Amino acid sequence: MTSSFEVNINKDKCKGCQLCIFFCPAKHLKLSSDLNKKGVKYVAKKEASKCSGCGFCFLICPDYCIEIYESENI
Amino acid sequence: MPNKTRPASLKNISTHYCSGCGHGILHRLVAEVIDEMKLSEKTIGVAPVGCAVVAYDYWDFDVCEAAHGRALAVATGIKRCRPQNVVFTYQGDGDLVSIGLAETFHTANRGENLTCIFINNACYGMTGGQMAPTTLVGQPTATTPWGRNPKSGEGWPVKLSEILATLSGVAFAVRSTISSPREVIKTREYIKKAFSNQIENKGFSIIEVLSPCPTIWQKSPINAMKWIDEEMVKTFPLGVIKDK
């Protein structure tokens, strides 16, 4: 049994501080090229890489835009 | 590790804080601890004057607002009238150490059974970055543009947690930071301990948290976190100062 993790990003709450991108050990996050409702470049997931569920992005995000869910694959 | 979702005691709205501000992280930690300890129906917070003045808009439990610096005086009144409630204050360095120092010192000295969360960002954030008692030597601010200089009468950084730790009424004094995920987890544990102390009637607990203010420090959010680790901790060493 393995688990996979789903990172949920609420892009309109993001203020583009990039702390999550800096602290993500898997380098799973990147800055978007377009703007959100606040008018800033927001954080987005990279397509190819995989989240290990460490939660660093959730812990350091000052704006509660990131939530991580675990799903079990059997 | 706790849940990686927004705690129920934190409303699902965007805060007014600047990008990379530490207040957001600390609001979440307080809400997480209150939810974990199942205290949301019992807690009364006291909000400060400073950037966190509208903290009551973000937390989904009872919060009262105090005049600048007087949060601990208000909290004393609430706790004495309603000892069954868990009462905490959430205050910045300008609020707690500058204008409110008399209230802070005497509340701690009386050993009031309260929890005080002290957000030390080494400046007055809300009013435009003036010097705070906690400003580092050499740190430029709006009122010390060439850097704080003790020799020209601006004094030295006040280490409030160490000072309060000398008082018999203080049960727990600790300094931590939120400069990395690891430190965030530690800070969460300290906040939890401070709330447990209050439930066990141990007396006054203070958690000082070194928190970034990228806007006033004129640094990127990442460099602000690095500045805490490289510069701020030299003046304000981390760790438990007193645990009675």
Ligand SMILES: Cc1ncc(C[n+]2csc(CCOP(=O)(O)OP(=O)(O)O)c2C)c(N)n1
């Ligand atoms: C009696 C009174 N004096 C002065 C002010 C102006 N004032 C508002 S916030 C503040 C400083 C807040 O700094 P701090 O407590 O460090 O909080 P931060 O904004 O950095 O989070 C001051 C001096 C006020 N609101 N009321």
